[in-house]
Amino acid sequence: MTAPTALPPELSGAYRVLDGADGRVVLLAGRRGPEGALTFPRRAWSADAPEPAEPIEVAGTGRVYAHTLVCVKPPYGLPTPYAVGYVDIDGTGLRVFGLFDPQSLDALAPGLRVELVARNLGVGNDGKDCLRPVFRRLEDAA
């Protein structure tokens, strides 16, 4: 069996896996007008701009805002338990929802430094193995 190489289609409009960057993932954010605040996921239109919002790539580093361990039978073949939460993305004003790396669960706490990477984790709506973006503890990157 070969490892999956792609995000599910529902996620590929919101994230991009960087080539040759140890699986690091960037967020595809949008902007509310030329000088407006960032939005994520990107919204196609903003109230004060005539053109569709262009995607803006944002590095996936930040600090944990809140997290929880989900202990019920997991969807999409995720492990039991799995952790999800919100991360404040550095310098953007964005607080984004995401999965946490199963290898980083013990360290999770508000304020923990994390970065977004791609992991072979679970399946997509088509039932096939897929990549998912997960936040891992930043010091685990080395």
Place this chain on the structure above:
Amino acid sequence: MTTVYVAGTGVLPFGRHTERDVVSLGAEAARAALLESGLAPGEIDFGIFANALAGRLFGASTLGQNVLAEVGIAGIPVLNVENACTSGSTAVHVAWTAIRAGEAEAALVVGAEKMCVPQLGLINSGETEVDTLLGLVTPASFALRAARHRHEYGTRPEQLAAVAVKNRAHAAGNPVAMFRKPVTLDEVLASPMIATPLTRLQCCPIADGAAAVLLVGERLARRLGCRVRVAASVLTTGTYDAAPDLAHWETDARTARLAYERAGLGPGNINLVECHDAFTIAELLHYEGLGLCAPGEGGAFVEGGAAALGGRTPVNPSGGLLSRGHPVGATGVAQVVEIAHHLQGRAGARQVDGARVGLAHCMGGDKDGDTKSCTIAILQT
């Protein structure tokens, strides 16, 4: 604009109705509301049916026409409403606006749901949503709020569990509640973990059920001798900010401000509340959002007994979603029925003595760390 009154109510016991379908449940509740009102089916000029899941679970659509036809109502405008957990309360709101606008004089609102089926699975915001693909299930979105509330205010697991204990005690006096056996704090905390820190007894059960309310304008209210009026009804959505604040529910507070303003009342005037306690942390956040206590004080509010029957502002005397059960499309209607029964002085063992003003609050759906829909109706005698 005319004032809107409650003319009739109907509610079925919430729980498992294995042998019945959504139409049968809805029709029984509708029939009860009609009989209570004294109106004939031919006098109803607007029908609204609320349901959230029959399309997904049974491939059904436009069931409102089927439900109303069962009780002899046809040939009038019928609207089917899906708005997640606020499907029922949104239907009530639409009926209220139609009567206020003079487009209807007697609007029958029915909410019904059948969830106790094997194909239900986990409830989420939709399989194409980014957050769903990343593992967001409904208990997790509330557990994250509990985690953040604890981080900012030190709210303890025992304070969260106190909500479940209180609502189960209330449900003991409600013959239509799904769970009526009291539970202890230890039992709540020791039940299986669902999403930290929320245990199973802090999560509302799925249920089958139905409720109906018949709203009328002033002319019919005089004829029927109605006493309970809708002082305000508000429907809002979340704002989906870039950085959602999980420890404070701005949408709650904004909706409450609008409702209080339109009713000319404040939180101090409210004698009882039915709110969307899908999870214990939700009720605690609603205390704060509705202005029953200050931000961060929800834990102390419930722990000190202020939200219990006999307390300063009883919350969820029905047992709430946690103990009465949560058949999604029926819940928002059942909340209004519960408030009406207290204001009419016929709520039995759980009656809030001397109740004259009650508030029904509901929320539905997740989007970007906020709710998709929020409703508040204030009823008054």
